[in-house]
Amino acid sequence: MNGYERRKQKKIEQIYSVSFQLFSKHGFQKVSVNEIAQNAKVSPATIYNYFGTKEQLYVGMLMNWMDKQLEQYENILDSELSFPEKTKEIMLLEARNLKILSDEFPKFPSSELNRLVQTVESYNEQKVMQFFMKFVALGKQEGFIHKDQTDEMTILYFTMYKNELGRYWAASNEESVYRNMDQWMELFFYGLVSRNQEQEQGEINNSPTRE
Known part of the structure; x- marks a missing residue:
């Protein structure tokens, strides 16, 4: 795994971690992609590029x-x-x-x-x-x-x-x-x-x- 792939995997793990915390606390409907991105310290575009939709992220x-x-x-x-x-x-x-x-x-x-x-x-x-x-x-x-x-x-x-x-x-x-x-x-x-x-x-x- 090269440096780019390692950085990407680290971002994905961070997004998963933040998503689990937010979804568990507030429920799927009340959590936005923007909120996940802000807490994971990535852009919303990064989440859409990696996962496509909020449902696929979940x-x-x-x-x-x-x-x-x-x-x-x-x-x-x-x-x-x-x-x-x-x-x-x-x-x-x-x-x-x-x-x-x-x-x-x-x-x-x-x-x-x-x-x-x-x-x-x-x-x-x-x-x-x-x-x-x-x-x-x-x-x-x-x-x-x-x-x-x-x-x-x-x-x-x-x-x-x-x-x-x-x-x-x-x-x-x-x-x-x-x-x-x-x-x-x-x-x-x-x-x-x-x-x-x-x-x-x-x-x-x-x-x-x-x-």
Whole structure:
């Protein structure tokens, strides 16, 4: 990347950062390109040259934000944490991000909403699904996910669980979610059967048959 490309990329990142702050605070309709340009310290013409329209800027900004969240997921998965701790951190981040997205979508023009939803769905299929396939493979490798369980069902289970966590987050407060997170993880990995009871049941099933 030459000097011009680096400067351009820096401007784009600055525009994305300012746009996210303004759109999140005031909503799509109440933020103008001129206001974004002023806060990003670029000209309005620069924004139009880079993105075309305010709607296209918004979509690009959202994809950029999602890329950064996915990078955090990857860093967690590649960390030295145990698999349950990785799952906990990823699930908390995903629940928080779902809340952000649910707050953002209503701010987008209804006439453009279908296109935005399609873009996000395509992103999920292309990038997020690849990450969760990696997540499932690691869980199976470390013995936390049954090897006979299909990837499709495992991802469905994770998705249902983090969606419910997201709804709980929206209905409660952040402190309550964190306080109860260990119980959420216990239920996620062991269901309503306690870990000790599951181990005891396994010992019974594996013990020699008495005559």
